[in-house]
Amino acid sequence: MAVKINKKIKGYSVIKPEDKATAKAEQTPTPVAEERKRGAEVIQMHEQIERPEVLIGSTYKIKSPLVEHAMYVTINDIVLNAGTEHELRRPFEVFINSKSMDHFQWIVALTRIMSAVFRKGGDCTFLVEEMRAVFDPRGGYFKAGGVYMPSIVAEIGAVVEDHMKRIGLIHDPELDEHQRALINEKRAAYEATHAPAARDEDVSVTGEGTSFPPSATMCHKCSTKAVVVMDGCATCLNCGYSKCG
Numbered sequence: 001m002a003v004k005i006n007k008k009i010k011g012y013s014v015i016k017p018e019d020k021a022t023a024k025a026e027q028t029p030t031p032v033a034e035e036r037k038r039g040a041e042v043i044q045m046h047e048q049i050e051r052p053e054v055l056i057g058s059t060y061k062i063k064s065p066l067v068e069h070a071m072y073v074t075i076n077d078i079v080l081n082a083g084t085e086h087e088l089r090r091p092f093e094v095f096i097n098s099k100s101m102d103h104f105q106w107i108v109a110l111t112r113i114m115s116a117v118f119r120k121g122g123d124c125t126f127l128v129e130e131m132r133a134v135f136d137p138r139g140g141y142f143k144a145g146g147v148y149m150p151s152i153v154a155e156i157g158a159v160v161e162d163h164m165k166r167i168g169l170i171h172d173p174e175l176d177e178h179q180r181a182l183i184n185e186k187r188a189a190y191e192a193t194h195a196p197a198a199r200d201e202d203v204s205v206t207g208e209g210t211s212f213p214p215s216a217t218m219c220h221k222c223s224t225k226a227v228v229v230m231d232g233c234a235t236c237l238n239c240g241y242s243k244c245g
Contacts, residue, residue: 045121069099131157146225
């Protein structure tokens with residue numbers, strides 16, 4: 001395409017490819033600039049948000065039989081759109097402390113990767129599923145309450161899941177009144193049938209104070225040793241799962 005120049009040429013310069021890229025980058029607004037332009041609109045989590053001086057944190061204790069000393073998982077949250085109806089609390093960083101130095105390397109690597117995912121924005125709840133699917137080749141263990149943990153990483157994932165439920169990132173559908181009534185009815189019937197044996201044996205107690213028979217097996221749905229056989233059908237006394245429907 002020919003362009004006719006009607007004025008006298010006084011000088012010229014050659015535009016290089018890197019000059020075009022720089023000019024394009026300057027024209028493209030950054031997320032921070034977009035937020036300032038939008039003003040009162042909702043601010044979502046992204047990697048350009050700077051860390052505030054003060055963050056809200058929660059610390060959880062993990063005591064695994066696979067390690068000598070306990071682990072303390074600290075998750076710090078950032079509050080977005082504070083004081084508005086769109087206020088959000090999102091995890092920003094995670095730290096794991098322990099007296100044991102046996103797992104120091106992979107713990108540092110894991111926490112840095114998790115913190116980077118948190119700060120990246122978007123849906124970070126997938127970390128829970130990925131971590132809870134990690135199995136220890138030496139075998140897992142049962143934590144307090146009879147809940148099976150296939151590895152230490154899986155228990156850390158369970159802690160992250162509990163924290164996300166607390167801040168509203170994960171919504172766990174609770175049992176309705178009819179399901180709770182059915183579970184209580186099943187437990188009462190089982191205890192009435194096996195009362196003499198239950199008095200002679202120790203009881204498995206959960207962290208919430210709920211007891212299950214020592215002969216109970218693990219439920220594949222809630223990973224709790226609460227499955228008993230009632231009327232020829234395996235039934236979980238914790239979540240109500242039954243193979244018979």
